[in-house]
Amino acid sequence: MSRSVVGRIATVFPLFLVIGSADAAVQYWGFQVDLISGPYSSNRYSGQFSFTNDGLTGMGIEKPRLNDITFAFAGNTYTKADELNPTVRPTASLLNGVLVNIDYWGQRGLIQFEITSGMAAPSFRYSMSGEVGFGNVRYTQVPEPASPGLLAIGGFALLRRRAA
Numbered sequence: 049m050s051r052s053v054v055g056r057i058a059t060v061f062p063l064f065l066v067i068g069s070a071d072a073a074v075q076y077w078g079f080q081v082d083l084i085s086g087p088y089s090s091n092r093y094s095g096q097f098s099f100t101n102d103g104l105t106g107m108g109i110e111k112p113r114l115n116d117i118t119f120a121f122a123g124n125t126y127t128k129a130d131e132l133n134p135t136v137r138p139t140a141s142l143l144n145g146v147l148v149n150i151d152y153w154g155q156r157g158l159i160q161f162e163i164t165s166g167m168a169a170p171s172f173r174y175s176m177s178g179e180v181g182f183g184n185v186r187y188t189q190v191p192e193p194a195s196p197g198l199l200a201i202g203g204f205a206l207l208r209r210r211a212a
Contacts, residue, residue: 074098074115076190077140077147081121081163081172086181088122088174095119095126096190097150099140106145114138117152122159122176130154147187 081093097117104110117138119126131137131154138152149170153162161174163185170185 073102074100074192075147076192078188078190079119079150079163080186080188081183082186083172083174083181083183085183086174087176087179088181093119093121095121097138097140097152104142104145108144110142110145111139111151112142114140114150114152117150119152119154119163121154121161121174124156124159126154126156130156132160147189149185150187 076096076098078096079094081095083089083091083093095118098115099112100115101112104112114128117126117128128134128138131152133153138150140147141149141151149164149168151162151164153164154160159174159176161172163170163172170187172183172185174181174183
């Protein structure tokens with residue numbers, strides 16, 4: 049094997065180890081709620097959450113606790129502190145290592161909501177001053193914050209080696 053190829057492997061291999069270990073520890077997700085009924089129908093709201101996947105097997109149903117969650121809804125930003133039952137929620141619901149849903153019930157003032165369905169299709173339900181509304185939830189995995197920077201560093205190192 050030429051010295052140039054060995055040098056590239058030596059540069060890139062540690063990069064993949066760092067990225068792999070970062071991704072193995074925490075998963076970051078964004079979500080959107082599209083309301084289809086109730087006082088806020090036709091509006092879209094969004095949030096993000098993360099959970100640590102240490103100890104998860106990727107088999108069967110698993111429910112890791114969320115590290116954090118923020119959700120901008122109806123003029124408020126909700127967090128873990130707004131969870132109605134913090135001893136059991138918020139959690140993520142995974143089936144064979146794939147995110148299916150989160151369980152999070154929040155309340156502030158007269159507004160109460162839940163993002164839940166266990167292992168069923170994600171849904172959103174809210175009530176405000178006696179009026180009830182529903183919505184659909186979509187989840188999108190977000191790259192771990194350090195990964196793009198680490199990839200850029202690895203790319204620059206490869207370019208530098210190539211130029212030498």
